[in-house]
Amino acid sequence: MKESKKHSPKFLKTEKTPVEPFDPEALIEVQHLSKKYGSLLVLDDISEKIKSGEKIAIIGPSGSGKSTFLRCLNVLEDPTDGYVFFEGNNLCDLKVDINLQRRRMGMVFQQFNLFNNMNVLKNITLAPVHMGMQDLRKAKRKNALTRFLNLFRSEEKKKELVPIETNKKQIQEQAKENAMRLLTRIGLADKANVYPSTLSGGQRQRIAIVRALAMNPKVMLFDEPTSALDPEMVGEVLQLIKELADEGMTMVIVTHEMGFAREVATRVFFMDGGKIQEQGPPAQIFGSPQNPRLKDFLSKVL
Amino acid sequence: MKAKLDTFFKYLFDYGNYETVLIGLRNTLVIAVCGLLIGIVIGSFVAALKVAGTRNRVVKVISYIGDAYTGLFRGTPIIVQLIIFHFIIFRGSGINTLLEAVIVFGLNSGAYVSEIMRGGILSVDIGQTEAGRTLGLSFTVTMLFVVIPQAIKNVIPTLGNELIALTKDTSVAGYVATMDLNAAFTAIAGATYDYLVPYLFLALVYLVLVVLITVLIRVVERRMRKSERK
Numbered sequence: 001m002k003e004s005k006k007h008s009p010k011f012l013k014t015e016k017t018p019v020e021p022f023d024p025e026a027l028i029e030v031q032h033l034s035k036k037y038g039s040l041l042v043l044d045d046i047s048e049k050i051k052s053g054e055k056i057a058i059i060g061p062s063g064s065g066k067s068t069f070l071r072c073l074n075v076l077e078d079p080t081d082g083y084v085f086f087e088g089n090n091l092c093d094l095k096v097d098i099n100l101q102r103r104r105m106g107m108v109f110q111q112f113n114l115f116n117n118m119n120v121l122k123n124i125t126l127a128p129v130h131m132g133m134q135d136l137r138k139a140k141r142k143n144a145l146t147r148f149l150n151l152f153r154s155e156e157k158k159k160e161l162v163p164i165e166t167n168k169k170q171i172q173e174q175a176k177e178n179a180m181r182l183l184t185r186i187g188l189a190d191k192a193n194v195y196p197s198t199l200s201g202g203q204r205q206r207i208a209i210v211r212a213l214a215m216n217p218k219v220m221l222f223d224e225p226t227s228a229l230d231p232e233m234v235g236e237v238l239q240l241i242k243e244l245a246d247e248g249m250t251m252v253i254v255t256h257e258m259g260f261a262r263e264v265a266t267r268v269f270f271m272d273g274g275k276i277q278e279q280g281p282p283a284q285i286f287g288s289p290q291n292p293r294l295k296d297f298l299s300k301v302l
Numbered sequence: 303m304k305a306k307l308d309t310f311f312k313y314l315f316d317y318g319n320y321e322t323v324l325i326g327l328r329n330t331l332v333i334a335v336c337g338l339l340i341g342i343v344i345g346s347f348v349a350a351l352k353v354a355g356t357r358n359r360v361v362k363v364i365s366y367i368g369d370a371y372t373g374l375f376r377g378t379p380i381i382v383q384l385i386i387f388h389f390i391i392f393r394g395s396g397i398n399t400l401l402e403a404v405i406v407f408g409l410n411s412g413a414y415v416s417e418i419m420r421g422g423i424l425s426v427d428i429g430q431t432e433a434g435r436t437l438g439l440s441f442t443v444t445m446l447f448v449v450i451p452q453a454i455k456n457v458i459p460t461l462g463n464e465l466i467a468l469t470k471d472t473s474v475a476g477y478v479a480t481m482d483l484n485a486a487f488t489a490i491a492g493a494t495y496d497y498l499v500p501y502l503f504l505a506l507v508y509l510v511l512v513v514l515i516t517v518l519i520r521v522v523e524r525r526m527r528k529s530e531r532k
Contacts, residue, residue, distance in 0.1 A: 076432055103438035113433035117451045126447065127437035208433075215437060 022085045027052040027219060027250055028073060033082035035068055035274075042068045044274035045082070052218070055245050056252045057261035057282070060271035061297055066254045069271065070221050073252065074105045087218070103131055106212030110224040112204040114196040114211070121192040124179040124211045125172070131215070132171035139164050175214070182210040186240060202233030206240050213244075220244065222253040258301055262286050270294045310499040313490060326486030327507070333403050333482065334469040338415075338461070340408025341468075342454075345415025348372065350445045352416070353423050368416065375413035381474045383410060388478040403475040403482075411468055418460050422453030455526050462519035466512050473508075483507060 017032045026049040035043040042065045050056060058066045071077040073084055075091045075098055084091045086101055115123050143161045150158045183189045186206045196204055205225060212220060222241065226234045238260050245251060245264045255261055261268055261282060268285040270278045270293075278291040286302075289295045314320050348368040354361050375383065387406045388399075426449050434444030454461075476485030487504040491497045 074436060076436065099435075099438045099440050101438075102436055105436070107433075107436035109429060109433065111427075111429050113427070113429035115430060115433065115448050117448065117455070127434075127439055130439055130443055212437070221436075 017081060019083055019090065022088050022090075023049055024088065025049075025051060026085070027054075027087065028252075029085040030073070031083045031085070033069070033072055033084065034080050035065070035072060035077060036080045042274050043072065043079070046274075046276060047082075048269075048276065050219075050250070050252065052250050053248055054250055055264055055266045056269060057265035057267075058252065058254045058269045058271055059256070059258065059261055059285075059297075060269075060277075064271045065274045066271050067223055070223050070252060070254050073221055074102055074107060076107075103127075103215050104218045106209075106215060106217035106220040108205070108209050108212055108220065108222045108225050110227050112196075112201070112208045112228070114204055114208055116196055119193050119195055120183070120188070120199075120207055121176065121179055123196065123207065124182065124214050125175040127211070128175040128178065128214050129172055132166070132175065133168065136164065136166060136168070136171065178214055179210075182213060183207075186210055200233060201229045202236045205229060205233075205237045209237070209240055209244075217249075219250040219252065222251060222255070224254050224256065226255070226257060256301070258286070258298075270297070272297070306496050306499050309494050309496060310490070310503070313494050319490060319493075322481065322489065323483070323486045326481050326483040329400055329403075329475070329481055330469065330472045330483045330511075332400065333407050333472045333475055333480070334465060336404045337407030337411050337468055337472075338465050340404070341411030341415040341464070342419075342461070344408065344412030345417075345419045346450050346453075348412065348416035349419035349423055350442075350450070352420050354441060372413045372416055375410050376417075380406070380410050380471055381477055384474065384478050399478055399480045402478060403472070403480045407468060407472065407475075410471075411464060414464055415461070418457050418464065419450075419453060421460075422457035423449055425456050426452045458519065458523045458526065462515065462523075465519070466515055469511055469515065470508060 020031055023029055028050040030046055030048045033043055033046040034041070046069065058069065060066050068077055072079050075084060079092060086105065089096050089101055091098060091101055115126065118126065139162045143164070146159050146161055153159070180189060180192065183192055188203060188207065191199065191203065196207070199207070209225070225241065226237050229237060234257070238257065241251070241253070242264055253261070253265070265282050267279060268282050269276045270285060270291065272293045278285065278289065278294050285294070286298065289298055314323070348371065351361060351365040351368050354365065384403065384406050387402060392402055430448050430452065431444055434448045435441070472482050473484035475482040476488065483504065487500045491500040494500070
């Protein structure tokens with residue numbers, strides 16, 4: 001972080017712990033993350049690094065701050081204190097364009113949150129088309145400015161234009177193609193033109209996952225993806241998440257499915273009281289837990 | 303009574319005054335419908351600002367202006383607003399009085415619709431906004447393509463109410479020389495020296511209009527609900 005006056009980061013709250021240098025090996029780095037709702041401390045000074053390719057499962061009792069932690073990772077909740085770095089960008093800095101960063105972070109919710117006013121295909125293509133159009137407009141604006149400034153530049157100093165190889169139709173076609181490819185993959189290609197309200201929970205959740213995938217994210221955040229599903233639909237959703245994990249997607253999963261966490265995760269966080277009480281490979285967490293709270297928790301859920 | 307009816311119809315048809323009434327009807331509908339459309343645009347904008355997070359200071363200031371606007375236009379009678387616009391703001395601009403009425407009614411209904419829309423936006427699950435934002439869509443895009451279309455669906459019955467109220471409120475547009483339904487019938491009443499029959503007819507016309515609007519809104523509402531269950 002440059003500390004010069006011109007580029008000094010701007011934050012929501014002024015009293016903060018100082019920024020530590022970002023570890024370039026980590027994909028997501030969390031520094032001294034705290035979150036308060038009024039006087040209720042939900043997250044208590046968490047520092048953690050998540051490397052590319054890791055599959056993190058977060059387990060813990062209700063109210064332990066699991067979901068809040070996950071939502072802080074893409075700043076859906078503003079942290080009260082501390083920083084979240086994603087690929088070296090401080091997401092808590094108000095000068096960082098959060099929308100650009102979120103394109104690379106997919107998120108899947110417990111309640112699916114498919115857009116009810118759009119059919120499945122539109123649900124999936126909305127964000128990619130917007131992203132494409134936004135980039136296209138940006139390039140065009142930049143070119144217009146360059147062209148104008150070139151009028152005043154001497155022949156050898158003229159700057160080159162940004163090449164634009166795409167147009168609106170192409171962006172839409174590409175997004176649609178990609179969406180259909182993803183839908184075919186999960187076996188729901190025939191549902192492309194129906195509205196979410198006609199689908200089952202399992203189908204909706206798989207489409208929600210695919211919608212996040214359509215943005216080619218670097219990391220996927222799952223917020224209890226199977227908690228709102230009928231027991232018989234849990235399998236199909238977990239299967240899809242497992243496939244993604246096998247493909248090498250970095251993911252952070254808040255879950256109550258211990259068997260799944262054990263199978264898929266490379267690292268398990270046990271959270272309680274707003275802190276990560278214990279962490280380690282699943283064999284260690286489930287096999288030989290050290291923390292008394294974790295022992296107690298596991299004896300209840302396993 | 304028979305004589306009065308005869309005079310009324312004679313004046314209306316034999317002397318060709320039904321044209322004035324038709325113009326009045328058209329103007330009334332134009333003011334009400336265009337007013338509501340302007341109101342929905344302004345109202346959605348102001349409502350979106352009101353529910354926006356307060357991260358950005360500029361947005362915050364604009365949302366205060368939105369609050370002031372709502373308070374001002376809801377807090378004063380529409381006649382007063384019409385007269386202020388006619389005699390102070392548009393004074394000497396030579397603007398068409400119909401356009402003037404549309405603007406004033408649009409601004410007035412915008413204030414009401416902003417609160418209606420705010421309720422509608424709040425009734426849409428917050429998860430929809432969150433889903434949009436996590437996909438990297440900006441607040442504006444999420445509002446425009448995801449939340450507001452759903453909010454409008456939720457507020458259609460209330461918007462129908464607003465359209466009905468607006469239709470009847472247009473009866474004061476005559477104050478600034480706009481030929482609306484009320485002004486047309488008042489002219490007839492003045493010319494025939496009879497107030498009973500024209501005003502009874504006026505009431506009948508408004509009643510029929512309102513019934514038609516009610517039916518129309520039912521149809522629109524049913525259509526919109528159906529599209530979700532395809």
